[in-house]
Amino acid sequence: MNGLNIGVLAVQGDVAENIMATKMAMEELGIEGIVNEIKNPEQISDLDGLIIPGGESTVIGTLSLVNGSLKKIKEKIASGMPVFGICAGLILLSKKAKDRVVGEMDQPLLDLLDVKIERNAFGRQRDSFESEISMEKIGVPKFQGVFIRAPSIMEAGHNVEIISKFNEKIIAVKQGKILGTSFHPELTDDLSLHKYFVNLVNEKN
Numbered sequence: 001m002n003g004l005n006i007g008v009l010a011v012q013g014d015v016a017e018n019i020m021a022t023k024m025a026m027e028e029l030g031i032e033g034i035v036n037e038i039k040n041p042e043q044i045s046d047l048d049g050l051i052i053p054g055g056e057s058t059v060i061g062t063l064s065l066v067n068g069s070l071k072k073i074k075e076k077i078a079s080g081m082p083v084f085g086i087c088a089g090l091i092l093l094s095k096k097a098k099d100r101v102v103g104e105m106d107q108p109l110l111d112l113l114d115v116k117i118e119r120n121a122f123g124r125q126r127d128s129f130e131s132e133i134s135m136e137k138i139g140v141p142k143f144q145g146v147f148i149r150a151p152s153i154m155e156a157g158h159n160v161e162i163i164s165k166f167n168e169k170i171i172a173v174k175q176g177k178i179l180g181t182s183f184h185p186e187l188t189d190d191l192s193l194h195k196y197f198v199n200l201v202n203e204k205n
């Protein structure tokens with residue numbers, strides 16, 4: 001097949017918004033390809049890139065573990081496939097996550113991104129908010145950050161590049177071809193991050 005094959009993990013959460021944003025990003029960049037919902041493990045081997053959307057990380061992790069997707073995703077990312085984890089997706093990529101209030105939780109994680117996460121670091125639902133943030137390192141000086149029960153990164157390994165902070169908390173990182181944000185770019189009109197990810201996927205082809 002010609003063009004990129006990008007998947008959005010479709011277990012729960014912001015799936016449609018990410019498919020839309022990725023398609024629009026590809027169109028604006030003039031990069032050919034398809035963007036599909038990923039619902040079963042058989043779809044994973046053909047992917048060039050994957051977005052793990054925001055939602056509830058325990059739900060996404062547990063259901064993916066049960067249907068066998070988690071193992072396939074882990075192998076595929078470990079073999080170099082670019083991945084973009086958003087909010088719950090970022091949590092899933094991490095090696096360790098604890099909740100700000102509940103503390104240590106036994107939830108399935110991919111253990112690929114060398115970070116320790118604090119879930120709900122900015123408070124719970126009623127504390128969701130928007131704020132302007134900056135990601136100079138990847139050429140995005142201004143971006144509207146939409147934070148919904150957002151996690152933060154408490155500790156990052158030396159191989160992890162810190163792309164953005166808000167109120168002293170780390171909110172965007174990159175480790176090789178693994179990209180993660182605490183906030184939801186698919187809920188804004190700004191395609192910069194989805195374009196950045198599509199370019200990352202396109203590099204390897």
Ligand code: GLN
Pocket residue numbers: 053054055056057058086087088089091119120148149150151
């Ligand atoms: N608080 C959620 C979790 O811990 C993440 C919220 C989100 O993805 N918007 O999984």
